Amino acid sequence: MQRFETYLTENLPKVPSFHPIYEDALGVMLEAGGKRFRPMLLLSIVDAYEPMLYNSSLPVALAIEMLHTYSLIHDDLPAMDNADLRRGHPTLHKRYDEVTAILAGDALNTEAFYLIAKAPLREDVKIKLVELLARDGGSRGMVLGQAIDCYFENKPLDLEQIKTLHTNKTAKLIAVSLQMGAVIVGLEKKIQDELYAFGIDLGLLFQIQDDIIDETQSEEEAGKTTGIDADKNSFVNLLGLDETVAQADALAKDLQRRFEDFDEKLQTALQPLMNKYLHRHN
Template sequence: MEQFESFLVEHLPSAASFHPHYELSLHQMLISGGKRFRPALLLGVVRAYNPLLTQSAYHAAFAIELLHTYSLIHDDLPSMDNADLRRGILTLHKTYDETTAVLAGDALNTYAFEVLSNAPLSDRVIVKLVRSLAHNGGLNGMVLGQAIDCYFENQRLELDQVKMLHIHKTGKLIAASLQMGAMIVGRDDIADELYDFGIDLGLLFQIQDDILDVTQDEVKAGKTTNNDESKNSFVTLLGFDSAMREADTLAKKITKRMESFDENLQCELSPTLNHYINRHKD
């Protein structure tokens, strides 16, 4: 992941102009850290089956991180979560202004596909990767989840509806990361299995985030916390104890499914997943 981080820094979006901070706004959230969870999943699948393609896969991993970062910038906007802190620093609309934040998010969204289109992979593979990223990050994926999340603030949803919300908002991009890794190495035979695994992983990730929102302060979390009272979070719907039980059940299911993977895939994914599977207990 250190090599991926170097790749990210070397390929930061460039947009030289007389604008005083446009280019800086494109870099701020990318270089301020982040878990790099989604790139790590994609690269783990690639290393498991064809390590020689790892460097070529950096483009796809970066594209996912770009799309994810754009979603965070927009998620923090005053019209959405109105958050002040992200990745341990001020959000873009606080550093600059709301217009800059909107446009920076737009730019990173489209730059993701520019980076992906330039990946040193076959055109056939690139088209499949673009399709997966666009589908899972776009109108029937992450954006749909965000739309439901925002529209139903202060309106109680049923558990199945909350799961649908978060499968789209969080799960689908995580699932796409695993699926795209399989596509890069020509393992389409396991792409669907990894995608389904990623949906469960995304749900767990979201339940954990909801739990951490009420148990961590802003310094430890690196972002605005205790900001979900009006949202359809798992903690708001189920209560803290039931949300913890739901997370435990899902963590056990994910661990069991991971044990069914072949040895190479387990070896590559375990360091990343073991760090996150039980983070709600930390």
């Protein structure tokens, strides 16, 4: 992923103006690190099937990371989670102010689609990528999940509703990262669908693990504000810690089984991620 990290550093949004902090604000949360999980999923697929398209896919991978970062910036705002810490750094509204954080999030959201539109890929491929990212990153996906999360704070949901919440808020952007990689390399629809379904469950596992981290780790260990899920509809709040860990283990085993049905190239592409993330709560 060093290639991606270098690409990101060299392609932070450049918008020179007489505004003293605007350009810095657009790049600071991108540079603050993070797992780069979503771009890694996309680039792993591209690298496995069409390594010649890797460099052309970097702007698309960065677009996904920008959209994800915008969602974190807005998620941390006083109106939502009111968090002080993200990726081990002060959140954007703490570093600057609330207006700057809102506008930086807005800017990264639209910058993502600008990057895809300008990528050196075929026009029909780029239109499909824009469609997929808009579908799962917008009103039908991540934004819906965030809306449910905020509206139903202090109002307990059942397990299926919590799964719907987190499928939209977290899992769809992870699933679509895999699907967008598959679109770039021209994998057939059936494999795209299998990858997407796998990504949804991988995203749910990610969220369950995140709930466990929120419950069991300090802010220093997690690198972000923890302990803020007390009023939220989290798996831990509904099921308790032991049952949540059991659910995570069951989901991880199911994902491992499905992973073993993928073709050799896909397995090679995703193996490092499986090793790193499948059992990260243990």
